[in-house]
Amino acid sequence: MNAIGIDIGGTHTRTARVSEDGRILAHRSFATPRDARALLTALIGEAAIFADADTRAIGIGIPGRVDGRTGKILSGGFIDLSVLPLADELNRASQLPVFTDNDANMALAAEARLGAARNLADAAMLTIGTGIGGAILSGGRIFHGGGLAGQLGHITVKADGHLCNCGRTGCLETESSGTALQRHIAEAGLPKGTIIETLLASNSAAVAAWIAPLRAGIDSLVAAFGPEIVILGGGLGASAFKALDRFPSVSPWFQCRVVAAELSDEAGVIGAGLSALERSR
Numbered sequence: 097m098n099a100i101g102i103d104i105g106g107t108h109t110r111t112a113r114v115s116e117d118g119r120i121l122a123h124r125s126f127a128t129p130r131d132a133r134a135l136l137t138a139l140i141g142e143a144a145i146f147a148d149a150d151t152r153a154i155g156i157g158i159p160g161r162v163d164g165r166t167g168k169i170l171s172g173g174f175i176d177l178s179v180l181p182l183a184d185e186l187n188r189a190s191q192l193p194v195f196t197d198n199d200a201n202m203a204l205a206a207e208a209r210l211g212a213a214r215n216l217a218d219a220a221m222l223t224i225g226t227g228i229g230g231a232i233l234s235g236g237r238i239f240h241g242g243g244l245a246g247q248l249g250h251i252t253v254k255a256d257g258h259l260c261n262c263g264r265t266g267c268l269e270t271e272s273s274g275t276a277l278q279r280h281i282a283e284a285g286l287p288k289g290t291i292i293e294t295l296l297a298s299n300s301a302a303v304a305a306w307i308a309p310l311r312a313g314i315d316s317l318v319a320a321f322g323p324e325i326v327i328l329g330g331g332l333g334a335s336a337f338k339a340l341d342r343f344p345s346v347s348p349w350f351q352c353r354v355v356a357a358e359l360s361d362e363a364g365v366i367g368a369g370l371s372a373l374e375r376s377r
């Protein structure tokens with residue numbers, strides 16, 4: 097038995113055939129089209145390539161808000177997939193059940209099965225990239241709450257901070273994402289394109305401006321959910337994890353182990369495949 101996992105990223109979309117135990121049996125990636133209809137056409141082609149006699153379902157990690165109870169896509173960032181019935185059309189073309197969820201939820205599902213949260217029942221994850229995604233594992237399952245739980249990038253960390261896409265100001269995403277890091281670098285007077293290793297080797301104000309709000313966000317999510325660990329993933333997760341050492345939690349109440357994600361960029365497709373298999377049972 098296997099499933100097709102799809103992870104739609106800002107630059108690349110990854111697709112894979114994933115086994116029941118989370119192994120990638122075959123994989124591809126392609127540049128993500130900016131147009132939702134063009135992406136759907138590409139995914140229909142990918143499903144035709146990857147499906148074999150043992151394929152049971154397709155799982156898709158969506159960059160945006162997805163109602164975890166219904167799979168309905170409500171909004172998107174760099175590509176807005178709420179404008180078409182993605183799952184229905186892919187189902188019609190492939191004749192396979194299609195399950196959608198937020199991309200960070202998919203990544204945490206993979207970390208829970210094979211990575212940093214294996215053998216744990218309660219964990220939180222932040223995926224730090226262009227934006228910041230979030231996910232909660234509660235009692236061994238991804239927590240959807242009323243449908244949209246886990247948007248940890250929208251915890252307020254600086255009330256007078258920058259305006260966020262969600263309509264508020266000073267969200268974790270507006271202060272500690274990769275996009276925010278580029279702004280902090282410019283504001284510190286450092287050259288554009290300063291690489292993260294150079295930045296972390298210094299005591300730059302840009303590092304403090306980037307990481308102090310992350311510490312505040314982590315402490316708040318620990319206060320709210322009490323996870324056993326907090327996992328930092330996404331393209332900047334490992335760098336943020338290193339820098340966080342300099343910003344320990346000042347609160348004795350909200351101490352929690354923070355770790356870097358163990359699975360690479362493949363967490364999204366693995367989690368999408370595993371989640372699809374689980375839900376199709």
Ligand SMILES: [Zn+2]
Pocket residue numbers: 249250260261262263264267269
């Ligand atoms: Zn926000």
